[in-house]
Amino acid sequence: MPTFPRPGRTPVNEITITRPDDWHVHLRDGDALAQTCADMARYFGRAIVMPNLTPPVTTVALAAAYRERILAAMSALPRQFEPLLTLYLTDQTDAAEIQLAAASDYVHAVKLYPAGATTNSEAGVAQLDGLYPVLAAMEESDLPLLIHGEVTDHDIDIFDREKTFIDRHLIPIAERFPGLRIVFEHITTRDAVEFVRDAGSNVAATITAHHLMFNRNDMLVGGIRPHYYCLPILKRSTHQHALIEAATSGNSKFFLGTDSAPHARHAKESSCGCAGVYTAHAAIEFYASVFEECNALDKLEGFASHFGPDFYRLPRNTDTITLRKQAWDVPAEIPLGNDHLKPLSAGESMHWLVA
Numbered sequence: 641m642p643t644f645p646r647p648g649r650t651p652v653n654e655i656t657i658t659r660p661d662d663w664h665v666h667l668r669d670g671d672a673l674a675q676t677c678a679d680m681a682r683y684f685g686r687a688i689v690m691p692n693l694t695p696p697v698t699t700v701a702l703a704a705a706y707r708e709r710i711l712a713a714m715s716a717l718p719r720q721f722e723p724l725l726t727l728y729l730t731d732q733t734d735a736a737e738i739q740l741a742a743a744s745d746y747v748h749a750v751k752l753y754p755a756g757a758t759t760n761s762e763a764g765v766a767q768l769d770g771l772y773p774v775l776a777a778m779e780e781s782d783l784p785l786l787i788h789g790e791v792t793d794h795d796i797d798i799f800d801r802e803k804t805f806i807d808r809h810l811i812p813i814a815e816r817f818p819g820l821r822i823v824f825e826h827i828t829t830r831d832a833v834e835f836v837r838d839a840g841s842n843v844a845a846t847i848t849a850h851h852l853m854f855n856r857n858d859m860l861v862g863g864i865r866p867h868y869y870c871l872p873i874l875k876r877s878t879h880q881h882a883l884i885e886a887a888t889s890g891n892s893k894f895f896l897g898t899d900s901a902p903h904a905r906h907a908k909e910s911s912c913g914c915a916g917v918y919t920a921h922a923a924i925e926f927y928a929s930v931f932e933e934c935n936a937l938d939k940l941e942g943f944a945s946h947f948g949p950d951f952y953r954l955p956r957n958t959d960t961i962t963l964r965k966q967a968w969d970v971p972a973e974i975p976l977g978n979d980h981l982k983p984l985s986a987g988e989s990m991h992w993l994v995a
């Protein structure tokens with residue numbers, strides 16, 4: 641991992657921060673919820689829950705029902721987190737549904753998946769221009785737009801899909817709807833960092849732990865590692881360094897979103913493996929390791945616990961968590977309903993743990 645040494649580095653064995661939230665997570669549904677909710681409830685306060693179920697969460701009524709299933713799955717747990725629901729945009733979404741969402745107290749954002757861009761995005765938006773009346777309604781009712789920012793054109797190289805999305809779609813959307821709050825989700829490139837940094841205060845980005853920890857060499861050198869395969873795909877190290885600089889900079893436009901995305905082990909270790917990395921079992925511990933490497937542990941609290949709620953116009957959590965230096969081993973496998981998944985860093989040793 642690259643380091644950005646800052647003067648005065650002193651070893652830290654314990655850090656207490658405002659309770660963090662996860663601004664982008666996939667909990668899935670059904671019997672997967674037992675594990676995904678338990679991992680989130682270990683210390684996160686709230687989580688923006690992605691709507692890419694099958695079928696997707698396209699209406700406020702479906703979001704209400706999904707929320708009930710999440711709360712039911714959590715009822716047996718020693719502590720709970722608050723699920724913040726999102727709607728899945730389709731070519732059929734209308735302004736009336738947006739108004740319903742804005743009026744509800746549990747739908748907090750609307751998610752744009754370009755059709756075919758990622759896992760369960762088949763029902764996503766095929767014609768982005770056709771979306772403009774819906775985006776106008778969102779701007780009007782101040783409901784944030786969350787974007788999986790990749791084009792899907794066959795002639796665009798997979799490593800260039802985020803950059804091309806910025807040029808073709810994000811710049812026009814941001815110009816046309818200057819009052820629309822936009823979260824550019826799970827950014828993976830220097831181009832995305834620069835776009836968000838230079839945009840208005842209505843534009844922010846989430847950054848995953850795995851895009852801070854790894855680049856495409858980690859996935860492809862010495863053998864292909866399907867458990868590092870996610871979308872947007874890991875990029876070259878120069879992009880990884882730009883993400884690390886952004887996350888540890890203290891700039892409030894960049895905040896924590898794990899994109900923890902469970903897939904059964906056999907579905908990833910396959911001749912056509914699924915996209916998604918599971919990090920919920922050790923999320924804040926992964927981020928803490930990266931920030932520590934960069935001697936930037938003092939910047940973790942803003943990134944993990946302050947900038948997200950500020951952007952979403954929600955109160956910051958008022959209690960704290962404490963991370964301690966403590967060796968522990970990530971399990972080799974984690975149950976997922978009747979199946980199993982291989983979590984990030986399976987079988988490896990970690991040195992931070994939430995007390």
Ligand SMILES: NC(=O)N[C@@H](CC(=O)O)C(=O)O
Binds near residue numbers: 666788872899901902
């Ligand atoms: N990130 C991923 O690679 N996969 C996510 C979908 C997404 O966030 O794009 C999933 O739902 O599995």
Ligand SMILES: [Zn+2]
Binds near residue numbers: 758788825826871872
């Ligand atoms: Zn995505």
Ligand SMILES: [Zn+2]
Binds near residue numbers: 899
């Ligand atoms: Zn995601």
